[in-house]
Amino acid sequence: MKIFLTGGRGMVGRAIQYYPNASGHQIVAPNSDDLDLTDRPAVMDALATERPDMVIHAAGRVGGIHANMADPEAFLVENMDMGFNIVRAAKAAGVIRLINLGSSCMYPHDAPNPLHEDSLGKGELEPTNEGYGLAKLAVARLCDFIGRGGDFAYKTLIPCNLYGLHDKFDPKVSHLLPAIIRKVHEAKQSGAGTVEIWGDGTARREFMFSGDLADGVWHAVAHFDGLPGCMNIGLGHDYSINEYYAEAAQVIGWQGAFSHDLNRPTGMKQKLLAVDRQTAFGWSPKTTLQDGIAQTYAHFLELEGENA
Numbered sequence: 001m002k003i004f005l006t007g008g009r010g011m012v013g014r015a016i017q018y019y020p021n022a023s024g025h026q027i028v029a030p031n032s033d034d035l036d037l038t039d040r041p042a043v044m045d046a047l048a049t050e051r052p053d054m055v056i057h058a059a060g061r062v063g064g065i066h067a068n069m070a071d072p073e074a075f076l077v078e079n080m081d082m083g084f085n086i087v088r089a090a091k092a093a094g095v096i097r098l099i100n101l102g103s104s105c106m107y108p109h110d111a112p113n114p115l116h117e118d119s120l121g122k123g124e125l126e127p128t129n130e131g132y133g134l135a136k137l138a139v140a141r142l143c144d145f146i147g148r149g150g151d152f153a154y155k156t157l158i159p160c161n162l163y164g165l166h167d168k169f170d171p172k173v174s175h176l177l178p179a180i181i182r183k184v185h186e187a188k189q190s191g192a193g194t195v196e197i198w199g200d201g202t203a204r205r206e207f208m209f210s211g212d213l214a215d216g217v218w219h220a221v222a223h224f225d226g227l228p229g230c231m232n233i234g235l236g237h238d239y240s241i242n243e244y245y246a247e248a249a250q251v252i253g254w255q256g257a258f259s260h261d262l263n264r265p266t267g268m269k270q271k272l273l274a275v276d277r278q279t280a281f282g283w284s285p286k287t288t289l290q291d292g293i294a295q296t297y298a299h300f301l302e303l304e305g306e307n308a
Helices: 011-018 020-024 040-050 065-070 072-092 127-147 176-190 210-222 241-252 276-281 289-307
Strands: 002-006 026-028 054-057 097-101 153-159 161-163 194-198 207-209 230-233 257-261
Touching: 002 011, 002 040, 002 072, 011 020, 011 210, 020 210, 040 072, 054 072, 054 210, 072 097, 072 127, 072 153, 097 127, 097 210, 127 153, 153 210, 161 176, 161 210, 161 289, 176 194, 176 241, 176 289, 194 241, 207 210, 207 289, 210 276, 210 289, 230 276, 241 257, 241 289
Parallel strands: 002 026, 002 054, 054 097, 097 153, 153 230, 161 207, 194 257
Antiparallel strands: none
C-alpha cells in the first residue's frame, strides 16, 4: 500500500519506517520542513496530491511533566491542530483507512487501573499533562465520529508510555526513561554518589520499547479489518519509578544511591493500560525492560559521541 505517515522524524515515526515490515509498502513521510501539519490548507493539498491508501498519524508535540506544565497551551493547540488537520484532510481526499496514535494521557486521572477504553471521556484529566491529553482525546473522538458513518474506518491505537531509539534526552523535554538514562549516565561519568528522584518513587508507570510499538502498528496494518475502533497497546504490567532507576543503573553500570525530592510533582500514582482488546486482537510486545534500556542507552552513547 501507499501509506502517508506523519511524524516520520520522531521516535515513533522512525521506528515505524525502519521496521522490517515497512519494506513491503510505499511510505510517504514528509518532514516538518516539507509540510507544517498545523497549516490546514497545506495539509489538505498534500493529502489531495498523494491520495494514499492509508494514513498513520504519529506526529505530535511531546514532552515530560516539566515540558507539559511549562506550556500547556502549546501542547493543546499544536496537537489538536495537527490531528484535526490530518484527519479532515484524509477524509476530504477519500482515504478510507487511518490509524491515529493516541496517548494514555487521554484517560481520566481517577479512572480505575488498569485503564480500559470504556473510561475515555468520563472524568477530569491529569493536570500535569491536561493540554496534551485533551488534544489527543479530541482527535480520537473525531476519528470515531467519522467512522460511525460507515464509509471510513478511522481507528485509534492508545500506546502506553514509550521510550527507545531516537528518543529525546534533553531534560527540559524528555520523558521519564530517557531522563533517567541521562541522569544515571552523567552520575557515572562524574563519579557522583547519588541521583535524585522526583517524589518518593513509588508511582507506577508502563513503558514500552518503541520497536514493539512499531511491530504492533504493522500488525494493525496487516489485520486492519479486525482492529477495534479504539484499542490500548502496551505491556499489561508496570514498574515503579524506583524500579526504572534501579534497572537503568544496572544496565549503565552505576553503583551509587538514590535520594528523593518529596516536593517535586510525580503525576498520577499509576497509569496501567488494560490489554484485553489487544490480547484478543492477537498481538503482544516482545522486548524486555533490560533489553530495551540497553538498546536505548547504546543509542544515547552514539548521540553523545556525535556531539562530543
